[in-house]
Amino acid sequence: MPQLVTVRVERPDGRPLRIWVPVLPVVLVFSPVVVLAVLGAAVACLVFRVNVARAFGAAWRIVTASPGTRVDVEQGRTAVLVTIR
Amino acid sequence: MNEQRKDVLDMLAEGKITAEEAEQLIAVLERDQTPPASSLDTRPKGKAKYLRVVVDAIEDDEPTRVNVRVPLQLLRAGVRLAALIPPQALAKATAEMNKSGVPFDLTQLKPEQLEELVEHLDEMIVEVDQSEARVRVFCE
Numbered sequence: 266m267p268q269l270v271t272v273r274v275e276r277p278d279g280r281p282l283r284i285w286v287p288v289l290p291v292v293l294v295f296s297p298v299v300v301l302a303v304l305g306a307a308v309a310c311l312v313f314r315v316n317v318a319r320a321f322g323a324a325w326r327i328v329t330a331s332p333g334t335r336v337d338v339e340q341g342r343t344a345v346l347v348t349i350r
Numbered sequence: 351m352n353e354q355r356k357d358v359l360d361m362l363a364e365g366k367i368t369a370e371e372a373e374q375l376i377a378v379l380e381r382d383q384t385p386p387a388s389s390l391d392t393r394p395k396g397k398a399k400y401l402r403v404v405v406d407a408i409e410d411d412e413p414t415r416v417n418v419r420v421p422l423q424l425l426r427a428g429v430r431l432a433a434l435i436p437p438q439a440l441a442k443a444t445a446e447m448n449k450s451g452v453p454f455d456l457t458q459l460k461p462e463q464l465e466e467l468v469e470h471l472d473e474m475i476v477e478v479d480q481s482e483a484r485v486r487v488f489c490e
Contacts, residue, residue, distance in 0.1 A: 273377075281377055315434050323434060326427035333400065335419040341412035 267332045267349045275344040354379050398422060398472030398489035407483035422489065425468050433461035 270286040292299060306324075310317045334349040355376060362372040405416040440456045447454055476487040 275377075279374075281373070313436050313439075315436060320431075320434050323427065323431040326430060327424065330421055330423035330427045333419070333421040334424065335417070337417040338415070340409065340414040 266329050269350045271346070271348045271350070273344070273346040275342070277342045279342070401425060401471060401489050402487070404486045405483065422468060422471060425471070426465065429461060429464040429468055432464065 267288045270288060272282075272284040272286070274282040276282065303321075306320070307317050309315075310320045331349050334347075336345075336347045338345045358367075358372050358375045358379070361367045362369060367375070399422060401420045401422055403416070403418040403420075405414070407414045437457060444454070444456045447456070472489040474487070474489065476485070478485040
């Protein structure tokens, strides 16, 4: 399960912008939205005749496998780095 | 804590540099410490854990670098999710690909084949060298 998502943006003027997103607290804060999204996904699975349990199992695997992902893009003096820990 | 970062913090404590300068120096150190794309010949043997995509290019006269690291476990999870795509959606996607000139039948692709493909990714190395761009895809 990811714990922390880090976003670092380096702008051409040299001022870095860093954002740390603690996943669990953010999910808790947005839990009403998360519940609605889960219900919407379940309805979509039923409409398209996809096994709901298998779909949620696969989605959960994706969430738990995401730590270690790192995307780093640099162009000239601009850089964006996203890491999931 | 590594030695260089300690030096920066010492300089900050002694008032030789400002907090902003210290932050910039630490950011540079962190960037330098980013694990380089491992040399393809010297990468360690054993079970690969990550898929790496490294692109070095020149765009608009500026050097551009893209460095992506994706856990292979995430690819496996994605394959399982892809296996749930309804056949009618696959048929539509196949039709669109055919229209775009890609004669590939997605409905013939079985989840087991995709899993096997991911399993053998660690043996795969793709290198594309052009005058203004270099792309490397490999596992480590």
